[in-house]
Amino acid sequence: MRILVTGGTGFVGKRLCEKLIDGGHQVDVVSRSPSQAARGLPRECNAGKSAMAFIDTPPDAIVNLAGEPIAGKRWSDAQKKRLISSRVEATTALVEFCKALQKADKPLPAVMVSGSAMGYYGDQGQKKVDEETPPHPEFAHRLCAQWEAAAEPIKALGVRLAILRIGLVLDEGGGTLAKMLPPFKLGLGGRFGDGRQFMPWVHREDLVEAILYLINKSGLEGPFNAGAPHPVTNREFSQTLARHLNRPAIFPVPAFVLKAGLGEMSRLLLTGADMRPERLHAAGFNFGYPTLDKALADILDD
Numbered sequence: 376m377r378i379l380v381t382g383g384t385g386f387v388g389k390r391l392c393e394k395l396i397d398g399g400h401q402v403d404v405v406s407r408s409p410s411q412a413a414r415g416l417p418r419e420c421n422a423g424k425s426a427m428a429f430i431d432t433p434p435d436a437i438v439n440l441a442g443e444p445i446a447g448k449r450w451s452d453a454q455k456k457r458l459i460s461s462r463v464e465a466t467t468a469l470v471e472f473c474k475a476l477q478k479a480d481k482p483l484p485a486v487m488v489s490g491s492a493m494g495y496y497g498d499q500g501q502k503k504v505d506e507e508t509p510p511h512p513e514f515a516h517r518l519c520a521q522w523e524a525a526a527e528p529i530k531a532l533g534v535r536l537a538i539l540r541i542g543l544v545l546d547e548g549g550g551t552l553a554k555m556l557p558p559f560k561l562g563l564g565g566r567f568g569d570g571r572q573f574m575p576w577v578h579r580e581d582l583v584e585a586i587l588y589l590i591n592k593s594g595l596e597g598p599f600n601a602g603a604p605h606p607v608t609n610r611e612f613s614q615t616l617a618r619h620l621n622r623p624a625i626f627p628v629p630a631f632v633l634k635a636g637l638g639e640m641s642r643l644l645l646t647g648a649d650m651r652p653e654r655l656h657a658a659g660f661n662f663g664y665p666t667l668d669k670a671l672a673d674i675l676d677d
């Protein structure tokens with residue numbers, strides 16, 4: 376198969392591209408810096424500045440992961456606009472690309488797997504959350520809702536659309552763990568606020584497998600929660616991480632400190648959703664790393 380990937384240079388996309396190349400697929404990556412992208416990806420990957428660079432080699436599937444990092448900078452009004460517009464513009468460009476393929480009488484991809492996040496649901500307190508749960512209105516929800524809505528028009532072209540509401544992606548070399556490990560390794564880790572907020576998480580290998588599953592199973596469309604079947608509270612996450620590092624987790628960070636330091640972005644750490652992957656389960660997808668213990672053992676233990 377030929378797969379077009381946006382965000383292929385990122386934490387998730389890079390692993391996806393490696394796995395696709397290992398599986399004998401052809402991979403075209405859309406990147407703002409194609410030459411840099413080519414340096415960091417398997418040499419078999421092609422890199423281009425926009426999807427239109429690949430109009431003569433139509434993909435069988437698209438995976439859309441590009442977007443300004445959500446926790447990279449404080450959420451000023453300008454940064455909030457960037458978070459939304461980077462995702463909406465990247466997604467809209469893919470819809471336009473498919474329209475151009477159609478106009479040129481070229482084959483359309485069968486499917487687009489498009490990113491979204493657990494933030495779609497907003498703060499859900501302690502209740503269990505599946506794909507039907509009504510969202511709590513807040514910035515994270517608006518961001519994800521606009522990202523998802525930008526992908527919707529692709530359905531009218533006959534392209535199957537599967538959306539992944541992704542939990543915190545865990546693996547070595549990036550993502551949430553790269554930020555959490557330094558204080559925890561020094562024995563300075565602890566819960567955030569009262570630690571009761573849920574942290575849906577997913578091992579990067581399982582997320583990549585879920586993307587491949589959605590590409591290959593022709594009946595699967597709509598939103599899919601991409602978090603492991605056993606989400607944990609922040610308190611449990613901190614304790615489990617500390618245990619795997621043989622360190623204590625006795626330095627809680629009070630909510631007011633996070634609010635003062637991060638502003639509205641502190642909601643990423645202080646609120647959450649007990650998000651369950653109901654639709655992936657119903658579709659027969661099995662998680663290789665269903666518990667945090669198993670995932671952290673794979674990632675951290677020698």
Ligand SMILES: NC(=O)c1ccc[n+]([C@@H]2O[C@H](COP(=O)([O-])OP(=O)(O)OC[C@H]3O[C@@H](n4cnc5c(N)ncnc54)[C@H](OP(=O)(O)O)[C@@H]3O)[C@@H](O)[C@H]2O)c1
Pocket residue numbers: 381382383384385386387388405406407408412440441442443444445457461462465490491492493541542543544545550551
């Ligand atoms: N990692 C997580 O825990 C997590 C959790 C929930 C949801 N997600 C979502 O899943 C997607 C993939 O996650 P990830 O961790 O792999 O992300 P990432 O490492 O931050 O990579 C995303 C890619 O998007 C591109 N990008 C960055 N800023 C951009 C901008 N302003 N405009 C357009 N493109 C931009 C970059 O590619 P180029 O530099 O090559 O253009 C980058 O490699 C993201 O959209 C993220 O929001 C991730």
